[in-house]
Amino acid sequence: MPFYAYAGYPLVLMALRLVIHRGVKKHPIEPYVSLLIPAYNEADVIDRKIDNSLALDYPPDRLEIVVASDGSKDETVQIAQQRADGDRIRVLAFAENRGKVPTLNASIPQLRGDIVIFSDAPAMLLPDSVRKLLENFADPQVGAVSGLYKVVKADEVNIGTSEDFYWKYETFLKVQESQLASTLGGHGHLHAIRKDLYPYPPPGTINDDYVIPVSVLSKGYRAVYEPTAIVYEEAHEMTGFGRRIRIMAGNIQQLREIKGLLRPLRPLALFFFLSHKLSRLLVPFAMVVALIVNLFLLASPVYRALLAAQLIFYTLALLGMVWPLRPKFLMLPYYFSMINAATFFGFYHALTSRRGMAWK
Numbered sequence: 001m002p003f004y005a006y007a008g009y010p011l012v013l014m015a016l017r018l019v020i021h022r023g024v025k026k027h028p029i030e031p032y033v034s035l036l037i038p039a040y041n042e043a044d045v046i047d048r049k050i051d052n053s054l055a056l057d058y059p060p061d062r063l064e065i066v067v068a069s070d071g072s073k074d075e076t077v078q079i080a081q082q083r084a085d086g087d088r089i090r091v092l093a094f095a096e097n098r099g100k101v102p103t104l105n106a107s108i109p110q111l112r113g114d115i116v117i118f119s120d121a122p123a124m125l126l127p128d129s130v131r132k133l134l135e136n137f138a139d140p141q142v143g144a145v146s147g148l149y150k151v152v153k154a155d156e157v158n159i160g161t162s163e164d165f166y167w168k169y170e171t172f173l174k175v176q177e178s179q180l181a182s183t184l185g186g187h188g189h190l191h192a193i194r195k196d197l198y199p200y201p202p203p204g205t206i207n208d209d210y211v212i213p214v215s216v217l218s219k220g221y222r223a224v225y226e227p228t229a230i231v232y233e234e235a236h237e238m239t240g241f242g243r244r245i246r247i248m249a250g251n252i253q254q255l256r257e258i259k260g261l262l263r264p265l266r267p268l269a270l271f272f273f274l275s276h277k278l279s280r281l282l283v284p285f286a287m288v289v290a291l292i293v294n295l296f297l298l299a300s301p302v303y304r305a306l307l308a309a310q311l312i313f314y315t316l317a318l319l320g321m322v323w324p325l326r327p328k329f330l331m332l333p334y335y336f337s338m339i340n341a342a343t344f345f346g347f348y349h350a351l352t353s354r355r356g357m358a359w360k
Contacts, residue, residue, distance in 0.1 A: 001286035005279040012275070013176040020180050020268075024224055025139040030062050033130065034113030034195070037067045038103050042121035043074040049121045050083050057127040065089045068107040071097030101205045108198050116195050118209070123149075123189035123231045132229035133192055143221025144193040144213040146174070146186030147229035161328040162335035171227065173276060178225035181268040182217055184276060185210035185254075190231035197221065207250030211257060217269055218260035244339050248346030251281060284340035 035053055039046060046067065053065045065088060067080040077093045084091045092107050108116065115137060119125060129147055136145045148171060151164040177183045188209035199215035201208060213223040254277065261270045291310055297303035313333050319325060320334025 001279060002283045002290075005275070005283050009275045009279070010173060010176070013173065013180070016180055017176060022179060022181060024136050024142060024222075026135040027138045028131065029134055029138045030059055031114045031134065031137070032112060033058070033063050033115045033117060033134070034111035035063060035065045035117045035119060035130070036104070036107055036111065037065070037119055037121055038070060038100055038107075039067055039072060039076050039080075039121045040070045040097065040100075041072050041074045041076060043072075043076045043079055045122050046076050046079050047083070049119075049124070050080065050089065052124045053119075054089075055127055056125060056130050058130045060088060063088070063130070064112055066092060066107065066111060068092040068094065068103050070094055070100065070103040073097075099203060101201050101208050102203045104208060105200050105203075108195065108200070111195065114195055115192055116198065117190070117192040118188065118212070119231065120189050120233075123233045125190060126230045126232075129190065129229040129231060133190070133226055136224050136226055137192075137194070139222075141222050142224055143197050143216030143219065144186065144223040145191065145229070146183065146209075146213060146223070146225050147190035147231050148225075148227045149187040149189050150230060150232040152232045152234055162331050165332070166335070166339075171225075174225040175227055177272050177276070178223075181266070181272070182222045183225045184214050184223070184269065184272050186213040186223070186225075187231065189233060190229060194221075205250075205253070206246060207254050210250070210254050214254075214257055214260065217266060218263075241338065241342065244342035245345040245349070248281075248339075248342045249349045250346075251277065251343075252346050252350040255281075281343060284343045287340060 035056075037046075037049060037053070042049070050065065050067070056063065067076075067084075067090070069077045069080070069091065071094055077091060080089075080091045081093075083089050092110060094103060094106060104118070115134065117130065117133065125147075133145050133147055136142045149167055151167055174183045185207070186209045191209055191213055193212055193216065197216050197219060199212060201211045201215075205211050216223050258270070258273055261273055291307075294303055294307045294310065298307065314337065316325070316330055316333040317337040318334075320331045321338075325331050325334075
């Protein structure tokens with residue numbers, strides 16, 4: 001299972017690409033666009049985010065920048081309101097901290113754009129990213145588009161290099177899926193949807209950047225990936241085991257979205273879902289089973305070698321948890337073990353129906 005989930009599946013995608021290619025009919029367009037920036041206690045970055053948004057290469061009269069504060073307790077609202085002019089820059093200051101999805105749901109009806117672009121406050125866009133994203137909406141079959149997520153200043157964080165490698169790997173998968181049919185999910189840092197297709201997810205939704213893009217498939221549209229629309233984030237913004245638990249809890253929650261791929265049946269998208277999403281959730285259980293079974297097969301030299309390899313891997317993971325190993329690729333066992341360990345906690349939150357996964 002681990003081999004297929006992380007190595008076999010990419011090979012299958014590459015093989016499918018030899019016989020299937022579904023391009024997008026892209027060309028430059030300039031619809032009226034709403035750039036929606038959900039924010040909770042983002043005083044440290046919101047001013048920079050607004051500057052970054054104003055620097056986008058897009059007609060000022062065709063773009064509104066909307067900061068939606070989810071009951072921020074710091075100076076986020078005050079800072080944003082100092083920049084607001086009521087037209088190009090607006091602030092929606094919701095008093096209560098309800099979570100990201102309720103904030104998005106309450107904001108959408110107040111937006112003027114035909115296309116809504118979502119971008120988290122700490123994420124910075126390259127100047128042409130909006131134009132590149134929008135070119136895909138020239139194709140009437142495209143309902144949602146995600147941009148390319150990059151990690152910068154990876155060297156400043158012990159697992160930054162591992163995180164960077166992981167997102168490059170994820171980008172490869174998303175590009176292949178997009179060019180075969182549709183990608184499943186997007187990046188909360190930069191993704192867009194036709195406003196009239198917005199699904200208004202349930203308030204408890206965790207991975208909105210998965211649910212929103214994939215919702216268009218059940219309505220007969222494609223969700224595609226645009227690798228030239230680049231958004232970047234500093235590595236220190238992504239640290240924390242709690243963040244991985246939240247992501248995994250969201251991955252478990254999004255299993256319910258499979259129904260949108262069954263009626264009507266979308267074979268390739270369903271295959272992507274089972275291979276990219278479901279198999280990943282089974283990997284940590286397979287790792288535990290493999291280690292236990294290996295202990296009962298030590299009579300064979302092959303299995304003794306496999307056990308030795310596993311013990312070396314987990315030893316590096318434990319050492320990486322305590323010390324910043326060098327060279328940095330030695331941190332990969334820790335990073336891989338950490339994201340898979342988070343799955344167990346994610347299942348715990350899902351099975352106990354805990355609500356402690358609020359926006360932080």
